[in-house]
Amino acid sequence: MIVARYALSDPGKAAERSRLLEEHKAYLHGAAIRILLSGPSAPPAEGKGSTALVIAEVETLAEFEAFSAGDPFVRSGVYGSVDIFEWRPSFGLLRKNL
Template sequence: MIVVRYAVCDPGRAAERSRLIEEHKAYLRGAAIRIMLSGPSAPPAEGRASTAVVIAEVETLAEFEAFSAGDPFVGSGVYTRVDLFEWRPTFGILRESFRPAF
């Protein structure tokens, strides 16, 4: 199953984000799940929060929920909102890199 995490950063937690960035990156690199893509958005427009996306391949959504909960950014409140959902890509040049799951 392909899953996505869409997270919105809390601008008021920028210092906490800076303090935890290397720990966050190490957590992603050492993940037991198969992360396909991950990264932040481009610098946001004035007055808008930055966002980050993780696209991964897992067996169950619960596995992805547990992974996300262990992320230092999630645990410390760097993100004000975290949405997790199954995604079913059907078209695109990256589609072939996913295991045939559907």
């Protein structure tokens, strides 16, 4: 199954985000799940949180939820909100590689 995590950073946690950035990246790179795409949005407007997206292939939604819960950004509250959902891509150039 393909899953996606859409996360919005808490603008009040910018210093914490900077402090944990390398740990967060290492966590993603060392993932036991198959991450298809991951990355942040363009820099946000002043006072707004940045967004980030992770798209992965996993056996179950629970597997991805457990992975997400271990992310340093999630554990520390850098993300003000995190939405995780099954995604069913049906069209596009990348679709044939899934």
